Amino acid sequence: MDIIVLLKQVPATESLIEIAADSLSIKTDAVKWVINPYDEFAVEEALRIKEKSGGTVTVICAGTDKAQEAVRTAMAMGADKGILINDPAVAGADGLGIAKALAAAIRTMPHDLILAGQRAVDDDNYLVGPAVAELLGIPNISLVIKAEIEEKKIRCTRTVEGGTVVMEAPLPALLTTQRGLNEPRYASMMGIMKAKKKPIDTKSLSDLGLKEEDVAPKVKILKMTPPPERKAGRIIEGDSPQAKAEELVRLLREEAKVI
Amino acid sequence: MSTVLIIAEQRDGAFRKVTYEAATQARAIADATGGKTAALVLGADIKGIAAELGRYGVDTIYTAENEKLAEYLTDAYTTVAQKLIQKIEPGVVVMGASAQGKDLAARLSARLDAPLAMDCISVRVQDGNIIGTRPMYGGKVIAEVALSGKPQIVAVRPNAVKIEETKGEGDVEAADADPGEVSLTFVEKQLETGKMELTEADVIVSGGRGVGGADFTIIEELAAALDGAVGASRSAVDEGWRPHSDQVGQTGKVVSPNLYVACGISGAIQHLAGMSSSKVIVAVNKDPEAPIFAKADYGIVGDLQEVVPAITAAVKAAKG
Numbered sequence: 001m002d003i004i005v006l007l008k009q010v011p012a013t014e015s016l017i018e019i020a021a022d023s024l025s026i027k028t029d030a031v032k033w034v035i036n037p038y039d040e041f042a043v044e045e046a047l048r049i050k051e052k053s054g055g056t057v058t059v060i061c062a063g064t065d066k067a068q069e070a071v072r073t074a075m076a077m078g079a080d081k082g083i084l085i086n087d088p089a090v091a092g093a094d095g096l097g098i099a100k101a102l103a104a105a106i107r108t109m110p111h112d113l114i115l116a117g118q119r120a121v122d123d124d125n126y127l128v129g130p131a132v133a134e135l136l137g138i139p140n141i142s143l144v145i146k147a148e149i150e151e152k153k154i155r156c157t158r159t160v161e162g163g164t165v166v167m168e169a170p171l172p173a174l175l176t177t178q179r180g181l182n183e184p185r186y187a188s189m190m191g192i193m194k195a196k197k198k199p200i201d202t203k204s205l206s207d208l209g210l211k212e213e214d215v216a217p218k219v220k221i222l223k224m225t226p227p228p229e230r231k232a233g234r235i236i237e238g239d240s241p242q243a244k245a246e247e248l249v250r251l252l253r254e255e256a257k258v259i
Numbered sequence: 260m261s262t263v264l265i266i267a268e269q270r271d272g273a274f275r276k277v278t279y280e281a282a283t284q285a286r287a288i289a290d291a292t293g294g295k296t297a298a299l300v301l302g303a304d305i306k307g308i309a310a311e312l313g314r315y316g317v318d319t320i321y322t323a324e325n326e327k328l329a330e331y332l333t334d335a336y337t338t339v340a341q342k343l344i345q346k347i348e349p350g351v352v353v354m355g356a357s358a359q360g361k362d363l364a365a366r367l368s369a370r371l372d373a374p375l376a377m378d379c380i381s382v383r384v385q386d387g388n389i390i391g392t393r394p395m396y397g398g399k400v401i402a403e404v405a406l407s408g409k410p411q412i413v414a415v416r417p418n419a420v421k422i423e424e425t426k427g428e429g430d431v432e433a434a435d436a437d438p439g440e441v442s443l444t445f446v447e448k449q450l451e452t453g454k455m456e457l458t459e460a461d462v463i464v465s466g467g468r469g470v471g472g473a474d475f476t477i478i479e480e481l482a483a484a485l486d487g488a489v490g491a492s493r494s495a496v497d498e499g500w501r502p503h504s505d506q507v508g509q510t511g512k513v514v515s516p517n518l519y520v521a522c523g524i525s526g527a528i529q530h531l532a533g534m535s536s537s538k539v540i541v542a543v544n545k546d547p548e549a550p551i552f553a554k555a556d557y558g559i560v561g562d563l564q565e566v567v568p569a570i571t572a573a574v575k576a577a578k579g
């Protein structure tokens with residue numbers, strides 16, 4: 001079983017995000033970079049499948065030099081190989097452009113199963129996984145909380161509003177992760193030492209047979225603004241929980257008009 | 260002017276609320292560009308409901324009725340949508356950013372090599388092109404994105420568009436409902452009947468670690484009194500008190516109800532990311548220094564075991 005994990009490096013969720021002077025990007029100097037949390041589930045699931053049925057786990061990431069850390073961390077968790085697509089044109093691409101670059105790289109590699117996060121918590125785009133599957137002409141199942149490999153097919157439980165659906169896809173297939181799939185492991189000291197020796201294969205767009213215009217963005221950020229500032233409201237005073245509760249309900253009805 | 264196509268979402272013969280929101284959004288786009296609206300309804304038994312979309316500003320309703328479309332399958336739905344899109348050549352395609360809608364939008368975007376603005380909270384048209392406003396970084400940034408190309412795909416966040424009914428009546432027409440070769444198979448589904456979906460709820464009452472255990476009865480009772488849904492912080496989920504599907508936050512669900520009541524939730528940045536676009540936020544916490552109070556419109560400092568039942572009683576009394 002050759003398993004591929006799509007992995008993105010993103011700001012840690014606890015980061016304070018500030019918009020840069022150009023209003024088109026965020027300030028990165030104080031940001032702590034981590035593996036996208038949903039991609040950690042993907043790495044973990046890939047490793048569990050490999051541990052059970054054998055095979056290889058390759059992590060592939062489109063990013064800049066610093067994204068090597070994320071790839072290295074995944075290798076310390078146990079992934080066998082790492083590929084970094086590092087090209088200025090990719091840095092300016094939109095989600096579909098990234099998907100095209102990833103699909104081009106994967107097309108030349110053996111792949112039985114591809115795992116991606118449901119979304120990257122920076123662009124919150126929910127796009128790259130299904131798009132890569134489409135470009136490769138393989139089925140995808142999104143928001144998976146349980147995956148079982150059977151002979152040449154995969155059976156997945158996915159979440160939908162108010163419940164779950166069980167579906168099957170023939171392999172090769174792509175699935176995207178949902179919280180609940182597993183608990184990602186930490187890299188062991190041994191794993192970290194070993195990962196230092198594993199190579200990261202760096203590729204440019206032309207290595208993938210693509211030109212800059214192939215990944216030219218059709219979605220462009222015009223402007224970033226901070227969300228409307230929420231001001232601290234008022235603390236409701238009262239002699240008893242009942243008095244406070246009654247005053248709250250009065251305000252919700254008469255002032256906020258939400259109930 | 261070209262058509263704005265809505266891809267409707269129905270489940271077991273009823274439209275999802277987000278479909279009416281998408282239709283309202285599509286109507287606004289069509290009005291701004293002088294175009295018409297059309298909708299595609301896919302499913303096994305949909306003729307009875309299709310015409311209903313006329314009341315939400317849809318001019319032409321296409322039905323793709325086929326046993327093979329009874330359940331959502333990404334590949335089948337993508338192909339049927341693609342066929343209609345190639346036939347009527349819409350300038351814009353609008354759908355709801357639900358679990359199904361997001362998956363379909365992404366796959367369609369790649370199939371058609373078309374730009375996609377995912378999970379938009381508002382949409383406008385400028386020089387014939389779509390500009391979508393969408394949260395990024397878990398709502399810590401609001402971005403305006405401009406699309407170029409055709410068709411331009413927009414997925415609207417559930418609860419972000421206020422539904423508007425119109426007087427009109429739509430024409431219903433059959434569309435090509437052949438999904439071709441389908442590789443996904445549906446096995447079974449389990450839906451909690453009567454459970455309100457968090458992302459669609461007008462009111463959410465959430466509990467955190469401060470609830471102190473798996474017994475969420477007082478939270479559920481307040482939610483019921485307000486006709487709302489129950490949510491949770493990640494801590495409450497990690498404790499095993501609530502299912503993953505209840506988690507609100509940057510790595511859970513992003514919600515924007517009219518009223519969000521946070522009970523025993525400290526207000527960590529990842530939690531705030533998931534609920535700070537709520538219209539009104541109420542916090543109940545015993546710690547007056549809890550960061551949640553800095554984001555709440557109304558706060559009550561106190562033990563939630565006393566305060567929450569008192570709010571429930573006051574809501575019931577007020578509603579009479």
Ligand SMILES: Cc1cc2nc3c(=O)[nH]c(=O)nc-3n(C[C@H](O)[C@H](O)[C@H](O)COP(=O)(O)OP(=O)(O)OC[C@H]3O[C@@H](n4cnc5c(N)ncnc54)[C@H](O)[C@@H]3O)c2cc1C
Pocket residue numbers: 013037466467468469470491492493494495506507508509510511512522523524525526527528529530533543544545546549561562563564
């Ligand atoms: C990668 C990552 C992703 C994350 N994603 C999410 C996410 O999506 N959603 C999320 O919620 N969190 C997320 N977190 C976790 C987040 O950082 C916080 O740990 C979590 O939100 C805290 O939950 P809490 O407020 O319930 O618990 P706590 O922070 O422990 O707060 C409990 C609160 O309850 C109050 N309290 C206690 N007893 C009572 C009482 N009797 N009456 C009234 N108040 C009481 C306390 O004063 C306290 O303020 C994430 C963290 C990481 C690292």
Ligand SMILES: Nc1ncnc2c1ncn2[C@@H]1O[C@H](COP(=O)(O)O)[C@@H](O)[C@H]1O
Pocket residue numbers: 006007008036038039060061062063095098102115116117118119120121123124125126127128129
């Ligand atoms: N630059 C990238 N490199 C590798 N994988 C990516 C990249 N961007 C997105 N992905 C994958 O696609 C998923 C969804 O990302 P997005 O569509 O950006 O929300 C992520 O969780 C990753 O698995």
